[in-house]
Amino acid sequence: MDLDVPTNHPGALIFWAYIAAALGFTGVVLKTIRQSYLQNGRPKIPQFLIILAVSSFATLSYHMLSVLILSYRQWTSLHAIPLGALIGSNRTPLHLWRWSTTSSLFQGFGEAIVANKFRWFLSSSGLWSTLAVAIYMGIEGRRCKVPNLWAFFALLEILPTSFTQSLFYIMLFTKPRSANSNDQLLSYWPFWYSVPLLYNYCLRSASEYADDGEWLIYTILAARLLLILPLVLPLNSLGSLPPGTKSNTLQQVANLPLATFTMAIQFFAQKSGDLDVWENTSSLLLEALNSHPAVKTLSYDLGHAVVAFFYWSLRREKVELVHDVTAEVIEDEPAAKRKSANKKRR
Template sequence: MDTSRALALSVFASYFLIILALFSSIVSGITTTRRVVSGGKTLTFVGLALASFAHTWLYMFKFLAWSFHEFEHSNAVAAGSILERTSNWLLNTGLFEQAWTAVCRKPINWWWSEQLCLFTVGAWTIFLAVEGRRHQVKNLWAYMLLGQLVAISVASNLFYVALLMSPTQRPTQRQAVSQTWTVLTMSVVLALATVALSPLTSENTFLWNLLTMHSIILLPLIRLPILERRPSEIGVSIKSLYTLVLVASLAIRSRTILNTAAATQEQSPFGLLAQAWSTLHSHPAQASIGWDVIWTSISFIAWVSLRDAGEAAVAKREDVPYLMLTTPLVSVGLTAPYILREDGPSAEGEVKKE
């Protein structure tokens, strides 16, 4: 086996090793906390994490098998050992681009994918950065990277477990402004722009736009000493940032729903949902990301329903029926910032008291 094939197999194996390392880092950080919480709540989110992982990765493995057989069928090659065939497939197939192209190529496909993108770059990035630091959760970047490599539903459920298991500590004003407000605001705004631009990209710009979307939201989750030494006053309050995400996501989502309705010639919201459901299993990559959207939505509703009273300033469990009714229609990318923005005054107040 030549060097290029060995390198291709090594990169593929490294992908799974990185995932294992991320799981290990997150679980290690959670298990070292000392807070005693309700076992029922913790087990609920552990169960949701396991269920979403098993379900989304069932389709992920189906996608890998589909890609492998599609490559060999298209190129009429099936000779050699399994390692040679696998390395040949990996060398000549852009799996990341292939998967994302499949889930973005038509308006009805993007109807699914955009929901996960809006939730991830908007509400969840803010939630990770703010609540993660307030609860002293270790390795916040690992949750985001795990979500990108495995599934957002898996990473978000593990983060809910981490919040339940971690103590609460008020951030200092220096940390809040320099580490959270400034970098977070800029990252979220730019990432939302990449989501808005995604349907307008070409074959040459699609991948670069997607990579920008994935990388920029890691910045507010990484400790940057230079920002801690030189705090800046640039940024907005937590509630204002959630509101900004809500308004921007509403505009982006409305455009996508109208484009999808026009493409499918469906005028009824329920007819559009029926079309989306039939598209869900049209391709294994589509099924993986589609079910990631569904599990993420279910998990967020569970979090709003089960979180401690102290976790919400205004938004209470009465929001659950609203979430269950509206999330399938407008997506968790909109309902999440709407609910979480009501937590802003509490967190903002903590900063001002320092």
């Protein structure tokens, strides 16, 4: 089949490598979680987080597949090519490689989410949640010495937020800290404040390049690359905390200025979108949500991310307390055995 259209073989290879990398990094992350789970005595992992991770992956897969199907349908319609079918009496081949080399899938995804201010409001909210998770993983992951932290960031680069976020929370549940452990309290350099500023600049530029597909892709790509910074930016150690201190609470207080600054940047960025909350905004947002599977992908992912965040915020302290009590019981066992042996001797 010959089409008189430009071909982009590097873009097609990137697309297929994108899918392979998503599966590969997911495998690395799951293997890391399993190893940590076995090495740390099979700690209890909340079933809710596992269900949430599965739900996130299933929802993501469904909507991303819808994006691909929509793109393929539009491509076949544009070039008057039979749609094709893999099953049924009228089975015909699918021209997937030709489609991937002559279509602009990534550009189409970007143009779909910035098509109007309501789509962009939903999509950019999901993108902001990605930055928040990246910053948290960069600080908490290094404080807890999470192995293969790079794989979590690689997965966050490729897929929307909530799947990686849920897996990261599960990973932290496999690394319980006992009452006798000395945790590090970390602080960040002032340069960390530039990350949300640069991210906001990229997202604002993306909405301005809605009619320029090439620059739109560049700005979205730049925003994705900024997500790597929390993994590599330096952190200062404020020293070790005394045994039994609730380090998670203190670390949250230490991170409060950066979190507040990031949320403020997001708030003012979203407020500048000129959404009138009093005039049919809810119905227009709902219409935007259902207008394209690309918007659904980011919006439903945001919903999963919010649920995961609130669950983690409420559950984490209780789990640490349980592990601390367990550690104390384990430490008291040798003493109890010695007392029992002394009684028998008497």
